[in-house]
Every structure is written in structure tokens, then in C-alpha cells.
Amino acid sequence: MKISLERKNDHLLFEGKSETGNTVTIDGAPANGGDDAGMSxxxxxxxxxxxxxxxxxxxxxxxxxxxxxxxxxxxxxxxxxxxxxxxxxxxxxxxxxxxxxxxxxxxxxxxxxxxxxxxxxxxxxxxxxxxxxxxxxx
Missing domain, CATH: 3.30.300.20 (K homology (KH) domain)
Structure with a gap:
């Protein structure tokens, strides 16, 4: 099993992608430098x-x-x-x-x-x- 993770902005917004192409958006709370645009x-x-x-x-x-x-x-x-x-x-x-x-x-x-x-x-x-x-x- 493998995934790839790519930062999508200059904050904490990331996109995780599985080998099958499914994606998940990951972000941090504003208090931590994120924008709350995805799950932590x-x-x-x-x-x-x-x-x-x-x-x-x-x-x-x-x-x-x-x-x-x-x-x-x-x-x-x-x-x-x-x-x-x-x-x-x-x-x-x-x-x-x-x-x-x-x-x-x-x-x-x-x-x-x-x-x-x-x-x-x-x-x-x-x-x-x-x-x-x-x-x-x-």
C-alpha cells in the first residue's frame, strides 16, 4: 500500500492520493497555520x-x-x-x-x-x- 502527499498552498493544505487515485484534503486549524479547508x-x-x-x-x-x-x-x-x-x-x-x-x-x-x-x-x-x-x- 502506498499513498502520495502533496502540499497545495503555502500553508498547511495537503492532498493525499492513493494508488487507485482517490484523494483526501488535509489541513490544519488557523491557530496552527492552516485554513480549516480539510480534515486534520x-x-x-x-x-x-x-x-x-x-x-x-x-x-x-x-x-x-x-x-x-x-x-x-x-x-x-x-x-x-x-x-x-x-x-x-x-x-x-x-x-x-x-x-x-x-x-x-x-x-x-x-x-x-x-x-x-x-x-x-x-x-x-x-x-x-x-x-x-x-x-x-x-
Missing amino acids: PMELLLTAVAACASFDISLILKKQRQEVKSLKVDASGTRPEEGQVKPFKTIHLHFKLTGTPDESKVARAVELAVEKYCSVASSLDPQIKVTHNFSIEN
């Missing part, structure tokens, strides 16, 4: 954890023939307020599903996805506490 690297990391786990949940539930009409995730992370380096201390993922899936199957799928199968979460520092929960609306 830390927002991308949080998004990557949420997306990775969501892919796995979707695949597990599809394999089990569970009816899921939509899946959304609210992801939040806490970071220290002081210091030069501010890594995530905690990440929480709340999965919101609609449809009529079996609740026990959703619970197991969420647990497996976040704690076992998500490659992004597995790539994080083990000191980062990743928690999760879910809700189902019919």
Missing part, C-alpha cells in the same frame, strides 16, 4: 478507526443476513490539553444502526469489529483506550 491528521485518524470498524460490522452482519438499513458512527477522542505532542488518550465509538437486526448479533459484531478485526484500531498505541457501544432504531 487527528480527525483523519479518528475517521479511519470509525470507518474500519464500520466496514467489519457491515461485513459480519451481512454474512449473518441481518437487516441493517443504515449504519452511522459518532466517534470522539480525548487528548491532553498541554504538551507538544497530544496523542489520543481515549477513543469512543457509538454505532447507530437502523433496521431489524438481532441485538445480540449486533453486540457481538461490534465487539469483534472493534476489538479483534479492525486493523486501524489494532495499529494504535495499546495505551489508547478504545471503547464502544451501539443503538438500534427500527
Whole structure:
């Protein structure tokens, strides 16, 4: 797997491009010299954890023939307020599903996805506490 990253202005605006040509815009906050014209690297990391786990949940539930009409995730992370380096201390993922899936199957799928199968979460520092929960609306 490879990506390329190119600075697009004289501030902090970058474009990331995958080998397949997909792109993502990355920028910093004005307080850091950016223009808020894209997601920050830390927002991308949080998004990557949420997306990775969501892919796995979707695949597990599809394999089990569970009816899921939509899946959304609210992801939040806490970071220290002081210091030069501010890594995530905690990440929480709340999965919101609609449809009529079996609740026990959703619970197991969420647990497996976040704690076992998500490659992004597995790539994080083990000191980062990743928690999760879910809700189902019919």
C-alpha cells in the first residue's frame, strides 16, 4: 500500500492520493497555520478507526443476513490539553444502526469489529483506550 502527499498552498493544505487515485484534503486549524479547508491528521485518524470498524460490522452482519438499513458512527477522542505532542488518550465509538437486526448479533459484531478485526484500531498505541457501544432504531 502506498499513498502520495502533496502540499497545495503555502500553508498547511495537503492532498493525499492513493494508488487507485482517490484523494483526501488535509489541513490544519488557523491557530496552527492552516485554513480549516480539510480534515486534520487527528480527525483523519479518528475517521479511519470509525470507518474500519464500520466496514467489519457491515461485513459480519451481512454474512449473518441481518437487516441493517443504515449504519452511522459518532466517534470522539480525548487528548491532553498541554504538551507538544497530544496523542489520543481515549477513543469512543457509538454505532447507530437502523433496521431489524438481532441485538445480540449486533453486540457481538461490534465487539469483534472493534476489538479483534479492525486493523486501524489494532495499529494504535495499546495505551489508547478504545471503547464502544451501539443503538438500534427500527
